[in-house]
Amino acid sequence: MVSELPDTSRDSNPNPLSSPDVAVIGAGPIGLAIAWRCAARGLRVVVHDPDPGSGAAYAAAGMLAPVAEAYFGEHELTGLLTDSAARWPAFAAELAAAAGTDVGYRSEGTLMVGLTADDLAVARRLWAYQQGLGLPVIPLRPSELRDREPALSPRLRGGAYAGTDHQVDPRRLMSALRIATERAGGVLVPTPVQRLTEVTAGTTVVAAGCGSAALTGLPVRPVKGQVLRLRAPEAPGFQHVIRGFADGEQVYLVPRPDGEVVVGATSEERTDTMVTSGAVLRLLRAATDLVPEVAEYELVEALAGLRPGSPDNAPILGPLPGRPAVLAATGHHRHGIVLTPVTADLIADLIVTGTPDPLLAPFAPERLGPLAVEAELPAPVRGFPVTRSTPQEKSWN
Numbered sequence: 001m002v003s004e005l006p007d008t009s010r011d012s013n014p015n016p017l018s019s020p021d022v023a024v025i026g027a028g029p030i031g032l033a034i035a036w037r038c039a040a041r042g043l044r045v046v047v048h049d050p051d052p053g054s055g056a057a058y059a060a061a062g063m064l065a066p067v068a069e070a071y072f073g074e075h076e077l078t079g080l081l082t083d084s085a086a087r088w089p090a091f092a093a094e095l096a097a098a099a100g101t102d103v104g105y106r107s108e109g110t111l112m113v114g115l116t117a118d119d120l121a122v123a124r125r126l127w128a129y130q131q132g133l134g135l136p137v138i139p140l141r142p143s144e145l146r147d148r149e150p151a152l153s154p155r156l157r158g159g160a161y162a163g164t165d166h167q168v169d170p171r172r173l174m175s176a177l178r179i180a181t182e183r184a185g186g187v188l189v190p191t192p193v194q195r196l197t198e199v200t201a202g203t204t205v206v207a208a209g210c211g212s213a214a215l216t217g218l219p220v221r222p223v224k225g226q227v228l229r230l231r232a233p234e235a236p237g238f239q240h241v242i243r244g245f246a247d248g249e250q251v252y253l254v255p256r257p258d259g260e261v262v263v264g265a266t267s268e269e270r271t272d273t274m275v276t277s278g279a280v281l282r283l284l285r286a287a288t289d290l291v292p293e294v295a296e297y298e299l300v301e302a303l304a305g306l307r308p309g310s311p312d313n314a315p316i317l318g319p320l321p322g323r324p325a326v327l328a329a330t331g332h333h334r335h336g337i338v339l340t341p342v343t344a345d346l347i348a349d350l351i352v353t354g355t356p357d358p359l360l361a362p363f364a365p366e367r368l369g370p371l372a373v374e375a376e377l378p379a380p381v382r383g384f385p386v387t388r389s390t391p392q393e394k395s396w397n
């Protein structure tokens, strides 16, 4: 780890490729944000990725949802989500200034809704849990929901408002992070890393999403998410993120000012990226149940991404056991966009100071048990190595 910023050596050897302080493997939001933060602090940074921005983030909706994503038994993760969401306004502004391009940060908040009485009963149990944690969830009657968003279906039985759950556009985010990293002096190398021994740097950061397992032995597995992009003729007829239960299906709709609406997403224990007609049917049925007018929108894209899942749904952050110069920043699962600012800050601080922030402790790789030795690691498959394949999961998110 780098405990002091190099200065004289940099002047005599300005090429980061020859002796980087930091090598980041993976140019998704996590790897690029770490690279940007490190480069901005004067470190020589190299980022390896054959196809930057092509991972899970390309499919992501961009919800920054510490409240709606606060689930039973995940209170440490909820704390990190809340911390990172609070960093987002300043992060977005700083990044926009550094890159000269906007990242689509919007703060209208999120409406959480239930279509049927059964849907509302399920949703209310979750809202009660979230309120019990002190999170800001304001229950709303159907008429109050429709006062806020007239586009919502009159069939909705009730809902709640999560005013602190915002959104950003992940594709704009990726573009801005890449520009900011390069402007700060970071260098992108468009080749994959097959083994950690290929990389020579003061500190190596593994931020390769689903590719992290084959490099480290960490139990990161792909969790498939199918998602749709619709386009309204002008701006969508609603401004809030809408998330809800519709006849037992979970669905979200994320509107953007340019007319795009992201509808998602499945959550499947699968390793392929095939779009299935059944998933499209279920997503559109649930979405139009909640916001009928989206049936008139153009369907412009259907794709699947592979979330980098961890065994406890929380990210894996910090040095690999017995390898202090190799840091994991992976396993962000459904939360890599919202967790981008806190991950980048904590990992960059660790690299610069050598001292881990106490916030990192619950997310250390050690919590997951011993890692496979290098000879036992799974072989990379098309840049996204897989650790196992299990039957399709029924739940959605």
Ligand SMILES: Cc1cc2nc3c(=O)[nH]c(=O)nc-3n(C[C@H](O)[C@H](O)[C@H](O)COP(=O)(O)OP(=O)(O)OC[C@H]3O[C@@H](n4cnc5c(N)ncnc54)[C@H](O)[C@@H]3O)c2cc1C
Residues within 6 Å of the ligand: 025, 026, 027, 028, 029, 030, 031, 048, 049, 050, 051, 052, 053, 054, 055, 056, 057, 058, 059, 060, 061, 062, 063, 064, 191, 192, 193, 194, 207, 208, 209, 210, 211, 212, 215, 224, 225, 226, 227, 264, 265, 304, 305, 306, 307, 308, 329, 330, 331, 332, 333, 334, 335, 336, 337, 338, 339, 383, 384
């Ligand atoms: C459908 C869907 C919806 C989502 N919605 C949200 C949301 O609303 N909010 C939210 O917070 N999160 C969301 N997510 C999750 C989020 O996208 C991920 O958590 C996030 O992208 C993880 O970022 P990452 O940088 O770790 O990985 P990725 O975005 O997957 O990027 C990994 C990068 O590593 C590269 N790579 C892989 N292997 C190697 C190698 N060997 N060498 C070099 N480079 C390599 C890849 O090319 C890729 O560019 C969603 C995900 C999906 C699929």
